[in-house]
Amino acid sequence: MGRVIILRPATGGRQLGLLAVVQVCAMSVWFSASAVLPALRAEWGLAGEPAVLLAAAVQLGFACGAVVSAALNLADRVQPPLLMAGSALLAAAATAVLPWCAGLAVPLRFATGFALAGVYPVGMKVVVSWFPRRRGLALGVLLGALTLGSALPSLLVTFEPLRWPAVLRWSAGLAAAGAVVSAVLVRPGPGLAPAPPWQPRYLLRLAADRRRRLVCLGYFGHMWELYALWAWLPAYLAATGGPGGPTAFAVIGPCGAAGCVLGGALSDRCGRAVVAMAAMLVSGGCALLSFPLSGTALLLPLLLVWGVAVIADSGQFSAALAETTDPRYLGTALTAMTTAGFLLSAATIQLLPLVAATVGWRAAVPLLSIGPLVGAAALARLGR
Numbered sequence: 001m002g003r004v005i006i007l008r009p010a011t012g013g014r015q016l017g018l019l020a021v022v023q024v025c026a027m028s029v030w031f032s033a034s035a036v037l038p039a040l041r042a043e044w045g046l047a048g049e050p051a052v053l054l055a056a057a058v059q060l061g062f063a064c065g066a067v068v069s070a071a072l073n074l075a076d077r078v079q080p081p082l083l084m085a086g087s088a089l090l091a092a093a094a095t096a097v098l099p100w101c102a103g104l105a106v107p108l109r110f111a112t113g114f115a116l117a118g119v120y121p122v123g124m125k126v127v128v129s130w131f132p133r134r135r136g137l138a139l140g141v142l143l144g145a146l147t148l149g150s151a152l153p154s155l156l157v158t159f160e161p162l163r164w165p166a167v168l169r170w171s172a173g174l175a176a177a178g179a180v181v182s183a184v185l186v187r188p189g190p191g192l193a194p195a196p197p198w199q200p201r202y203l204l205r206l207a208a209d210r211r212r213r214l215v216c217l218g219y220f221g222h223m224w225e226l227y228a229l230w231a232w233l234p235a236y237l238a239a240t241g242g243p244g245g246p247t248a249f250a251v252i253g254p255c256g257a258a259g260c261v262l263g264g265a266l267s268d269r270c271g272r273a274v275v276a277m278a279a280m281l282v283s284g285g286c287a288l289l290s291f292p293l294s295g296t297a298l299l300l301p302l303l304l305v306w307g308v309a310v311i312a313d314s315g316q317f318s319a320a321l322a323e324t325t326d327p328r329y330l331g332t333a334l335t336a337m338t339t340a341g342f343l344l345s346a347a348t349i350q351l352l353p354l355v356a357a358t359v360g361w362r363a364a365v366p367l368l369s370i371g372p373l374v375g376a377a378a379l380a381r382l383g384r
Contacts, residue, residue: 012130016127016131018186019145020144021178021181022088022178022181023123023142023146023149024145024148024178025174025177025178026088026091026119026175027119027120028152028170029094029172030116030150030153031058031231033098034054035153035156035167036167037054037055044105052353054106055231055232055349057109059343060113061114063339063342063346064113065115065118068114069121070335070339073332076328076332080122080123080125080188081126081182082183084118084123084182085179086179087115087117087122088116088118088176090111091119092176095108095172096168096172099164099165117335121335124334125331125334126188127139129188129189131191136263136266136275136316137261137264139264139315139319140260140261140263142260142315143314144256144258144260144261145257147256147259147260150252150256151256152171153171154246156170156171191327212321212325215320215382216321217374218280218375218376218378219337219375220341221371221373221374222280223342224370224374226310226311231349232352236356236361239361240295240299241295242295243299243303247300251304251307255308256307256310258308259310259312263276263311264316264319267316272320272323275316276312276313276316277313277376279309280313281372281373283306283310283312283313283369284369284372284373286303286305286306286310287366287369290303290306291363317337348371352367
């Protein structure tokens with residue numbers, strides 16, 4: 001018994017580190033095209049609706065991939081490390097060929113998102129299998145890795161300002177490296193439930209439970225805001241004369257990672273709903289304050305706080321769902337929740353620049369506060 005107590009946390013810690021590496025590497029392809037969008041506009045003549053669709057295609061692809069995965073219970077019936085490895089390789093291939101396929105840019109970005117549906121939700125399931133306790137902190141670390149990976153293209157583009165294909169190749173290479181790490185080194189934990197029979201009706205059972213519905217509603221409010229902010233932050237800064245340089249990377253990457261870890265650690269102590277609700281109220285407040293503070297010296301501190309708060313609640317929804325779900329179908333439940341959330345985020349990503357074209361970015365960005373405020377109300381009902 002003594003050996004089990006000593007070895008499992010150490011092994012769990014190593015596996016969490018490996019899973020974080022996989023997430024950082026694989027998710028680096030997510031915003032790779034958005035990071036080089038100015039160069040694509042210049043070379044490919046992208047403008048207006050095609051540019052918006054290119055940014056939203058990854059979200060739509062992810063949602064469709066998650067639908068397929070949830071309907072087939074893939075996350076619960078296929079070995080998680082192999083599923084993550086194959087998915088990361090597909091995302092890497094779709095990104096690597098993009099510079100030579102201008103006419104297929106939107107389908108390739110769709111394929112990238114479709115493949116990543118087999119990386120992020122499955123990684124959460126493996127983390128839960130290693131950490132029956134302190135799941136909030138463990139999932140926070142994983143989501144922190146996701147935010148760093150998502151922000152990497154914003155950093156890479158500062159080193160390759162005139163060679164946008166190199167940014168895409170670097171992102172694709174990182175995703176391929178993540179696939180190798182997953183296939184060779186990642187292992188599921190002792191808490192992994194045996195593969196269940198295929199049960200497509202499980203999604204109906206998931207929706208019938210009031211607690212799960214409120215958790216999902218809170219998550220949807222979170223997703224209304226998160227990816228629209230991440231996708232259009234560079235455009236917002238450019239249009240409003242905001243702080244330049246690597247501001248977008250700092251807000252999305254280091255601040256987001258810190259928010260994930262901080263939110264996860266606090267949720268293990270204070271409760272999932274309390275921490276997630278507090279983060280959403282702060283995040284919604286930042287969205288509202290962006291209007292009066294735009295163009296002032298206070299905008300940068302506001303954005304840094306927003307970068308922490310906007311993602312600090314994310315892991316709490318996954319942990320809360322894991323604690324109320326049949327462990328045999330946990331992968332399916334997590335995938336289904338993220339499916340609906342990413343569909344909503346795709347709509348917000350397309351809506352925000354359309355509103356900005358009419359009223360300007362300064363007035364458009366506060367609309368993001370709607371999501372976190374609605375999500376906080378759902379979590380308040382969950383607490384009661």
